[in-house]
Amino acid sequence: MKVSEMLAGAELNQVAGESGNxxxxxxxxxxxxxxxxxxxxxxxNLWITIQAHExxxxxxxxxxxSAIVVCEGIHVEPGTVAKANELDIPIFESKASAFExxxxxxxxxxx
Numbered sequence: 001m002k003v004s005e006m007l008a009g010a011e012l013n014q015v016a017g018e019s020g021n022x023x024x025x026x027x028x029x030x031x032x033x034x035x036x037x038x039x040x041x042x043x044x045n046l047w048i049t050i051q052a053h054e055x056x057x058x059x060x061x062x063x064x065x066s067a068i069v070v071c072e073g074i075h076v077e078p079g080t081v082a083k084a085n086e087l088d089i090p091i092f093e094s095k096a097s098a099f100e101x102x103x104x105x106x107x108x109x110x111x
Contacts, residue, residue: 003046009107010108014090034056041065048069049071061087067092069101071097
């Protein structure tokens with residue numbers, strides 16, 4: 001599944017990285033502790049988190065996740081948006097909880 005296909009099937013607000021919407025999604029990782037994301041998320045994962053600061057873009061780039069979804073209605077910081085646009089990393093905001101997003105992603109076929 002591509003990021004653009006996931007976007008069509010979920011209630012998400014894209015705030016950055018539209019040029020990366022062709023990225024393929026291979027599973028998902030839910031986590032907020034950046035060191036755990038660096039050691040456990042896999043290349044191509046969709047990353048669901050509550051973190052919204054610029055360091056999430058650095059971690060996403062390092063791990064090569066396909067996209068980031070910031071949940072719980074948290075808004076992404078402007079510096080984060082700028083860095084994500086620079087590196088073509090799609091970032092979305094959602095009012096849903098991580099659990100609700102996980103259910104939605106499973107329903108879309110992302111596991």
